[in-house]
Amino acid sequence: MNATIYDVSRLSGVSTATVSRAFSDPERVRPATRRKVYEAAAVLHYQPNAIARAMARQRTDKIAYLICKKGATILDEFYAGICDGIMRTANRSDYQLLVSTEEDWRLTVSTLQSKQIDGVILGGDAPAELVSQFQSQNVAVVLVNNRLAGVPCVVADEEGGVRQGVELLAQRGHRRISMLVGRLNPYVVRERYSAFLAAMGERGLSVGAGGARMCDADVESATAAALDLLKGKDRPTAVFGANDVIAAGVIKAARRLGLRLPEDLAVMGYDDSTVCAMLEPELTSVHIDCRQMGELAAARLMALLDGQSDIPPLTVVPTQLRVRRSV
């Protein structure tokens, strides 16, 4: 059996309340007393029991990260990066992190909301219904990589990222540029695609033959779509993939068609995932600091839980072009 606060109380000759204070609010006990408590605790190998604490305080110091993305999970590098950021921030503040995917969210929600978590970070395409469920259960909510009114959101500067990409391509003399868009998270697709059209429009550039094109989010579909796109007459001289996986498909297609990279075709990705360095030529891509997004999301959530009232409704994390040999 583990030692309890009573054992410490007895051994150190102070009340349980004092022991409790010594651990949760050391300032409030006289140094001498505190030391006595700590000594007794050490002797007994006392560890405060977090469950009992949660019970008494009606607060668990536990938050959850729920990835709302069908099929994909923590396996998605992007969401894993966010997870990493959340994890760091949570650990640093003595919060514990529960991770789950949306998949069976009816279940997830119900277990999560049986008062075991103080707040939740929803990553990706969270249904509004889910958000309000949590809120109605008095669980604080923050969104990441998505936007919804009335909830603090953390997103990347998609528009800036796309703009930087288009700008570079334009500088390098490209006039016919296509974007190959996959069925990613709807929010992301919308943002990147409209930013692309806007950036192109501003420069009076023509969206390349085939325009912006839709494909599934896997390499195979992207490769097929790219083959199609590049075989036509007036093929674009540059293709902007809506993410790196899609861009990898474009590179494969280009190779199969015997196009030289980047001479015959420039390729740009988005996300700056680890694959960029593994491709030949290395893929130019828009870097998103996922970890930072996670850290900020966690920070917002914790601020919310601390009862702070000046939480910014929207936090935009800057993006940055990483220029490599593919353009």
Next chain:
Amino acid sequence: MNATIYDVSRLSGVSTATVSRAFSDPERVRPATRRKVYEAAAVLHYQPNAIARAMARQRTDKIAYLICKKGATILDEFYAGICDGIMRTANRSDYQLLVSTEEDWRLTVSTLQSKQIDGVILGGDAPAELVSQFQSQNVAVVLVNNRLAGVPCVVADEEGGVRQGVELLAQRGHRRISMLVGRLNPYVVRERYSAFLAAMGERGLSVGAGGARMCDADVESATAAALDLLKGKDRPTAVFGANDVIAAGVIKAARRLGLRLPEDLAVMGYDDSTVCAMLEPELTSVHIDCRQMGELAAARLMALLDGQSDIPPLTVVPTQLRVRRSV
């Protein structure tokens, strides 16, 4: 305020004990009574409070996944896959999953062990000291992707994987084969490397010029090492990367040297990560079912927690060669 068991008790006219039973052991209350309870619960939107439950039962139904790998985290596709498997199994059995990295494990351990988790799955290079700390705190432990006596372990069939790879290369007529080994998890390096030597020896094949070679675990180092390896006289006709990232480096090096793939050089990877499909040519690799490893690890842990005594000390998950165009 959320409804409690008392509210349900009052509304349904039965005792709290009965309400409790109706939820945690339905068999033990008469159907009619049970129904009354459920109805009242529904009216009140009652959700059993897991914290209180944990408090009373001295058991949290919560497990943790601790990734013991410096630097890398949940971002590592391999460990993320395991995480996914654990997550599924845990959710299915109403366990909750806490995720953390080893990084600051002194802290992690102490928070984890303040009786908030029933068990822990240690992924990767877990220090024996950590294991015994948990055990001494009466927290059940299972290892994944590592082996240690006295603890149930779940690993992949590394030897079989390497053997299949070497076999294929031999079949295709390769006689000089090198392995490029990165500084991965020591357990994995040891297993893959010795399996490689054994498989080569059995077939009387010569470990290629440069033999097995060490490099850091990133693409850049792998590329540099591969350039070196391939420039020499008597270069190997095939290179087996100790994982896919390293193999990607080999491909890059080969391209830079103008070697044709697979005609001039066959490349084989290990892990069958998502990058395989993105490379050109697609990378042949040894598939490891990470999710299954996670699922099994979770299953073992849960069996342990259920007090089952016939837990196999070692579970080996089969690996399988995925042949693609790079060989």
Next chain:
DNA sequence: CTGAAAGCGCTAACAG
């Protein structure tokens, strides 16, 4: 099959 009641270990008024 059901009820009464004693905890589980800690916190938070409140009082001193």
Next chain:
DNA sequence: CTGTTAGCGCTTTCAG
């Protein structure tokens, strides 16, 4: 600054 004490919501003997 410290002690007393009443919970937090649920489970679990032990009786009935």
